[in-house]
Amino acid sequence: MPQQVTVTEHILLNQKMVPGATGQFTRLFNELVLSAKIISRAVRKAGLVDVLGFTGEVNVQGEEVKKLDEYANRILMYRLARSGVLCAMASEENADIIEVPESLPRGDYIIIFDPLDGSSNIDVNVNIGTIFSIYKRKSSPEAALMSGDVLQKGSEQVAAGYVLYGSSTMLVFSCGDGVHGFTLDPTVGEFLLSHPDIKIPEQGKIYSVNEGYERYWDRDTKKVLAYFKSPKNALRKPYSGRYIGSLVADFHRNLLYGGIFMYPADLRDPMKPTGKLRLTCECNPMAFIAEQAGGLATDGHIPILDIDPEHLHQRVPFFCGSRNDVEMVQDIFQNESRGKKKR
Numbered sequence: 001m002p003q004q005v006t007v008t009e010h011i012l013l014n015q016k017m018v019p020g021a022t023g024q025f026t027r028l029f030n031e032l033v034l035s036a037k038i039i040s041r042a043v044r045k046a047g048l049v050d051v052l053g054f055t056g057e058v059n060v061q062g063e064e065v066k067k068l069d070e071y072a073n074r075i076l077m078y079r080l081a082r083s084g085v086l087c088a089m090a091s092e093e094n095a096d097i098i099e100v101p102e103s104l105p106r107g108d109y110i111i112i113f114d115p116l117d118g119s120s121n122i123d124v125n126v127n128i129g130t131i132f133s134i135y136k137r138k139s140s141p142e143a144a145l146m147s148g149d150v151l152q153k154g155s156e157q158v159a160a161g162y163v164l165y166g167s168s169t170m171l172v173f174s175c176g177d178g179v180h181g182f183t184l185d186p187t188v189g190e191f192l193l194s195h196p197d198i199k200i201p202e203q204g205k206i207y208s209v210n211e212g213y214e215r216y217w218d219r220d221t222k223k224v225l226a227y228f229k230s231p232k233n234a235l236r237k238p239y240s241g242r243y244i245g246s247l248v249a250d251f252h253r254n255l256l257y258g259g260i261f262m263y264p265a266d267l268r269d270p271m272k273p274t275g276k277l278r279l280t281c282e283c284n285p286m287a288f289i290a291e292q293a294g295g296l297a298t299d300g301h302i303p304i305l306d307i308d309p310e311h312l313h314q315r316v317p318f319f320c321g322s323r324n325d326v327e328m329v330q331d332i333f334q335n336e337s338r339g340k341k342k343r
């Protein structure tokens with residue numbers, strides 16, 4: 001019988017290797033895993049039961065809320081609040097930080113999540129995902145929770161990952177010791193280790209961006225796209241363009257095959273001058289995974305993980321993936337800003 005490590009076993013083995021580990025993280029992770037299974041079950045039934053379409057409400061991002069979005073949010077809120085190890089949570093769907101009520105046991109961890117990213121793809125049976133990012137509070141547990149406990153730099157994440165509801169359901173995460181992927185075996189109801197120690201190819205061959213918005217980009221960003229499409233780039237031929245419009249799916253493909261995901265700043269909407277993706281619940285966790293797999297993530301000027309968040313729903317330009325490709329983006333932006341200074 002082949003060796004089949006479950007995600008719980010993997011976390012427990014790691015816990016044993018961390019001196020002073022209390023089991024709190026394991027408890028939190030178990031609730032995340034259970035939530036992922038429950039959400040996956042609902043996603044798999046979409047089309048058969050009444051979970052497609054809109055709830056009729058609009059979320060904090062000004063987007064219409066999908067029924068599955070709302071369901072996933074409720075599952076995560078309920079389960080994670082009962083882990084007994086969190087002091088606060090934040091969701092892409094909620095305007096503010098949610099403190100765990102005093103009536104429930106609490107701990108030092110903080111989780112930020114996007115319950116169902118790519119939800120415009122739900123009704124057409126295209127891959128969607130859950131993204132999460134975990135921190136430890138910095139202030140004393142006796143003191144009142146500070147916004148700085150939740151708004152930490154991405155480099156302070158203790159763990160991050162995503163669940164991809166695709167041709168199979170996969171959980172990919174890092175606790176700072178590399179990236180590991182587990183596939184849900186529906187016959188036993190367990191996530192089994194299928195992709196140990198994932199490394200992103202140093203040189204990519206795919207670029208993923210919503211090219212339809214090119215006319216709204218600045219000159220640097222247009223140069224970046226021209227580079228990936230040029231036969232004179234590092235590959236000596238144009239990269240393949242692949243864009244699903246579902247961050248988890250686009251990121252996951254590029255993680256395994258090598259490539260770069262881009263959501264640059266654009267001038268379409270004056271309310272969103274720094275792009276669409278949110279630093280805390282989308283970019284930071286993906287940047288953490290990318291770096292742990294040997295890749296990079298930048299906003300064009302500084303590493304995503306070094307950005308000090310100003311508010312919970314902050315948006316940043318995002319370039320993330322294979323090391324050589326992201327370095328090229330940084331070079332193009334740096335040369336442009338050097339040129340601007342000279343002019």
Ligand code: AFP
Nearest residue numbers: 117118119120121210245246247248
């Ligand atoms: P939705 O959840 O509204 O579908 O947005 C998904 C997303 O946040 C991210 O998953 C995609 O990469 C990106 O937006 C797609 O945005 P565009 O449709 O503007 O390309």
